Amino acid sequence: MTQLRRILVLAMLALACARFGQAGEPECLDPPDDTFAFINSGNDSCPANPEVSWPAATVTYDCDFFTDDDKGINCSGDDATCVNLCRAATDAWNADLLGRFTFVNHTDPDDFCDTEDGRVSVGGTAKLCDGSSFGSNVLAVTLSIFFSAGPQAGQLIDANITVNQRFAFTQASFQATLAHEFGHVLGLSHPDQCDKDFNVLMRSASCKRSNEAGFVLDPTDADVKGAERIYPVVGPTPGICGDADLSGAITVTDGVQTLRAAAELSSSCTAARCDVDGNGPITVSDGVNVLRAAADLPITSNCP
Amino acid sequence: MKRNARIAESWCDYLDPVPTRGLTPGVMIRQGGGGRAGRVGAWTMVLVAVALLATPARTRATTMATMPTEAQAVAADRIFVGTVLSVVSQPKADRPKYFETVVRWYVEETVAGTPKQTVTTTFSGGEVGGVRQRVDGMPEIRIGERYVVMLAADQDPPLVSPLIGFNQGLYRVDGVSRAETVVHDRNGRSLAGSVMPAAARGRGGDPTLDDFLAALRAARAK
Numbered sequence: 001m002t003q004l005r006r007i008l009v010l011a012m013l014a015l016a017c018a019r020f021g022q023a024g025e026p027e028c029l030d031p032p033d034d035t036f037a038f039i040n041s042g043n044d045s046c047p048a049n050p051e052v053s054w055p056a057a058t059v060t061y062d063c064d065f066f067t068d069d070d071k072g073i074n075c076s077g078d079d080a081t082c083v084n085l086c087r088a089a090t091d092a093w094n095a096d097l098l099g100r101f102t103f104v105n106h107t108d109p110d111d112f113c114d115t116e117d118g119r120v121s122v123g124g125t126a127k128l129c130d131g132s133s134f135g136s137n138v139l140a141v142t143l144s145i146f147f148s149a150g151p152q153a154g155q156l157i158d159a160n161i162t163v164n165q166r167f168a169f170t171q172a173s174f175q176a177t178l179a180h181e182f183g184h185v186l187g188l189s190h191p192d193q194c195d196k197d198f199n200v201l202m203r204s205a206s207c208k209r210s211n212e213a214g215f216v217l218d219p220t221d222a223d224v225k226g227a228e229r230i231y232p233v234v235g236p237t238p239g240i241c242g243d244a245d246l247s248g249a250i251t252v253t254d255g256v257q258t259l260r261a262a263a264e265l266s267s268s269c270t271a272a273r274c275d276v277d278g279n280g281p282i283t284v285s286d287g288v289n290v291l292r293a294a295a296d297l298p299i300t301s302n303c304p
Numbered sequence: 305m306k307r308n309a310r311i312a313e314s315w316c317d318y319l320d321p322v323p324t325r326g327l328t329p330g331v332m333i334r335q336g337g338g339g340r341a342g343r344v345g346a347w348t349m350v351l352v353a354v355a356l357l358a359t360p361a362r363t364r365a366t367t368m369a370t371m372p373t374e375a376q377a378v379a380a381d382r383i384f385v386g387t388v389l390s391v392v393s394q395p396k397a398d399r400p401k402y403f404e405t406v407v408r409w410y411v412e413e414t415v416a417g418t419p420k421q422t423v424t425t426t427f428s429g430g431e432v433g434g435v436r437q438r439v440d441g442m443p444e445i446r447i448g449e450r451y452v453v454m455l456a457a458d459q460d461p462p463l464v465s466p467l468i469g470f471n472q473g474l475y476r477v478d479g480v481s482r483a484e485t486v487v488h489d490r491n492g493r494s495l496a497g498s499v500m501p502a503a504a505r506g507r508g509g510d511p512t513l514d515d516f517l518a519a520l521r522a523a524r525a526k
Contacts, residue, residue: 041436045491076512115401116436130402132428135456139321141439141464143429148436169321170457177321184440193441195493204441296428299363 001179003253005154027212028188030206031198036191036226039144041154041268046194047246050230052187052267054101055155056242057231059185062106063087071112073124085171088124090219093186093227100231101186119186122161123180134164144186149264150194151282153272159185172210176201176217183223187230191222202226224250227256241303242276242290244269262287271304278302334515340400371469372522373501380454380468382417383520385412385477385513387450389422393430405430405439407445409453415520417455425455428464437465443490450477452487477513486510 041051063086067079075082075302090103105118114119114128127133128141145158161181169177183202190204191197199207201216201223209217219227232248242250244270245256246254254274259271261282274282276289276299310507361485377383393405409423429437442465445451454473466472476492479485487510489495494510501519504511511519 001434039438039440043446127461128464129427130396130404130426130464131399131461133459135459135463135465135470138464138470142439144440146436146438147434148431149434153434165322166323168323173321189440193491 001193028110028197028199028203031196031200031220033222033225035191035198035200035220035222036194036202036229037191037196038226039184039187041146041148041188042265044064045079046189047225047268050187051154052156053142053154053230054187055269055270055272057100057150057233058102058104058108059120059124059156059159059184060104061090061120061185062110063122064106065112065121066124070110071123071125073165073174075174076169076171076189081171082174085175086178089175089182092179093182096219096224097227097231100228101181103185105197112162115143115158115160118158119295120159120161120182122165122181124165125162128162129160134162134166139164139167140181142181144184144187151261151275153261153264153268153270153271154268156187161185170210172215172217173206176206176210176215178291179218183219183227185226188223188226191226198222241273241298241301242293244274244290250290250293252291252294253289255294258282259284259287273303275304276301278304318425321402325483327382359370374519375396376454376468377416377501377520377523379398379417379456380416380473380526381457382423382453383415384417384419384423384453385410385413385415385450385517386423386453387412388445388447391445391447393432402428403432404428405445414448414519415452415517416524419446419455423453423455425453425466426462437441443469443474445474451475452492452513452520475516478499479513484511486518487513 003178010051037039038047038050063083065072066075066086072079073082075085078297084097088104090105093101094103108117110117110119110121112123114121117128128145134141140161140163142161144156145152146156161178163177165209181261188202190202191200192203197203199214199216200220201218203216206216210217240248242254242258244254244261257268258274258276261274262284270283271282274286274290275285293299293301337400380441387409389408391405391407394402396402396404405427406429407425409425411419411421411423427442429439431437453474454468456463456468456473465471473488475495476488476490477485478488478492487495499509501516501523503522504515505520
């Protein structure tokens, strides 16, 4: 009888596995280098070029909230371990984006979920910052706040990360979850939701358990390449003056983006890249200058 | 230096991280030696194991892992075909620092539940005064678009997204005449074979609205 029961259990497990497989779960293949996606500020949910970024190529974050009584998380360690794993997630990005972008650990106390302090608060919660529920299978959420119109369109103002206290994490899965969320903070989106479904950190769901080979703990090459597109160089003026889409060269597309910004339409422009004459606002004159530069005609480049 | 991941062998065993509430280990290990109690214990173990294996993987960000369309249909509280009448972003009444987007739907056809002629849904985030608050993966819905909408049961506090699977229970409907109307994913792209209802897969290409709805009804009837 016991043996029959075992056979029955095994058969049911096999059926469940087969059913799960038939549901069409992805194969999670090795990623091509272009397996990345950008957060969109306009109507195109999968823009080809970065549209949202931190203008100074740096942001301060605060993982210490995990030590608060009401913001702790089960990360398979004590509160200090959770904080250290959170910091390790930013360290991985910092190492990969050396000279391009820097996550800076906070030195002053922050307010959790403050939408205007320009800092990334990170903590465990039962609800999102706005008071809504996570839903049954969501591990963590990053709420990004950025200008969507005007000359600063695309510039991030704030971002905050909430981790669902309903879940118990392994240390590796916790670190990977936060590394993924910090990828959103950078301006990256989910490539699998833009027809690029491969095994990368920014995939909307992990392909593997944290104790299995192939588990993605840190940014992959593809994730880093996406971030490098957003932050090509370090400093308050990332990119070439006039290179609106950060492609590395000034093209007609940049001129169009600059003209769109001048008309207050969605655009990949920031003042640092598109206010070519440096007079403050992005104007039609800047757009014309970028088009001239794209045609190899001389311009005066005075981006702020 | 970089850490490209290897090909995954299987999804079947992905259960990590685990919920701290819900299915309990105590239930899983309850087994009897024989007789009625033993059979109940074994069946409980089987059912729990199957439930665990059928549980979608949890995501690291804002969305759930791929959830088969049939499973979405079964889990939905209301399913309807609707046209977007209005999309309005506004500060939340109780937390005005945060935005919400209210979408009003005209219900053309009901598949499940008892939605009214017009249904209002609220999503976290939105765009107010030149500033956008964005939860990654949140659907972007526009006036005049038609969708098959699968809503989760109302909760208090409300869900970040009222759709089943955060953003998955939403399918764009494209076409004019009923016979030629087809169903796409929420972004208007062809439905992946993995998420297309089994009953609508046979024809290849995009399923017609009729086939798609029939598959949803069949899933709920099981």
